[in-house]
Amino acid sequence: MCSITSSSKMPEGIKRFVDIEDKLQSRSNIPLLPLETSSRRHLSISIGTSLVTITCCYGLSPLMAWAEEKSDDKEENDNGVIGAVKSLFDPNEKTKSGKVLPKAYLKSAREVVKTLRESLNEAPDDNAKFRRTADAAKESIREYLGSWRGNQTIAQEESYAALVKAVRSLANFYSKAGPSAPLPGEVKSEILDYLNTAEEFL
Numbered sequence: 001m002c003s004i005t006s007s008s009k010m011p012e013g014i015k016r017f018v019d020i021e022d023k024l025q026s027r028s029n030i031p032l033l034p035l036e037t038s039s040r041r042h043l044s045i046s047i048g049t050s051l052v053t054i055t056c057c058y059g060l061s062p063l064m065a066w067a068e069e070k071s072d073d074k075e076e077n078d079n080g081v082i083g084a085v086k087s088l089f090d091p092n093e094k095t096k097s098g099k100v101l102p103k104a105y106l107k108s109a110r111e112v113v114k115t116l117r118e119s120l121n122e123a124p125d126d127n128a129k130f131r132r133t134a135d136a137a138k139e140s141i142r143e144y145l146g147s148w149r150g151n152q153t154i155a156q157e158e159s160y161a162a163l164v165k166a167v168r169s170l171a172n173f174y175s176k177a178g179p180s181a182p183l184p185g186e187v188k189s190e191i192l193d194y195l196n197t198a199e200e201f202l
Helices: 012-089 103-121 127-148 158-177 185-200
Strands: 092-094 100-102
Touching: 092 103, 100 103, 103 127, 103 158, 103 185, 127 158, 158 185
Parallel strands: none
Antiparallel strands: 092 100
């Protein structure tokens, strides 16, 4: 702090007071300013260094790992979507035995196995329900044979051969015993075995 009044014009008491004040001010400021400035600068540098260290060591690494995980997840999702689309438009499907066959064939063959098995296992005493399951089996067999009989794509397949045997066994029995004859246990068991064999290859 400096005096705004000339020392020559001041009264002696005031001049002495101002001199003492100036000395006290100068004594308090001179040693403090460099120390204060140095301490602040040191504190700023320390905090800045700590922030950089924390960011580099603890901040960026998780962020980079998180970004990599997100990228991997996105690739997996993309691959899953692409695979689903390809599967949707792919006319073929891999069977339990590892063979690749037309989806339409597999769907039709599985329907025959399902409906014919239900018909064979249905108790004949419930006539209405028995007729429903029998009609569903006949319809699925008709569609299956109409679509795939003589088709060279599946002619040599085990599932096709087994289903043809099941249908032939059923037809042979009814052609001899009549359409209303009850199916003997032996014939039923034979047909179910054919269905199980076909299912193993679907």
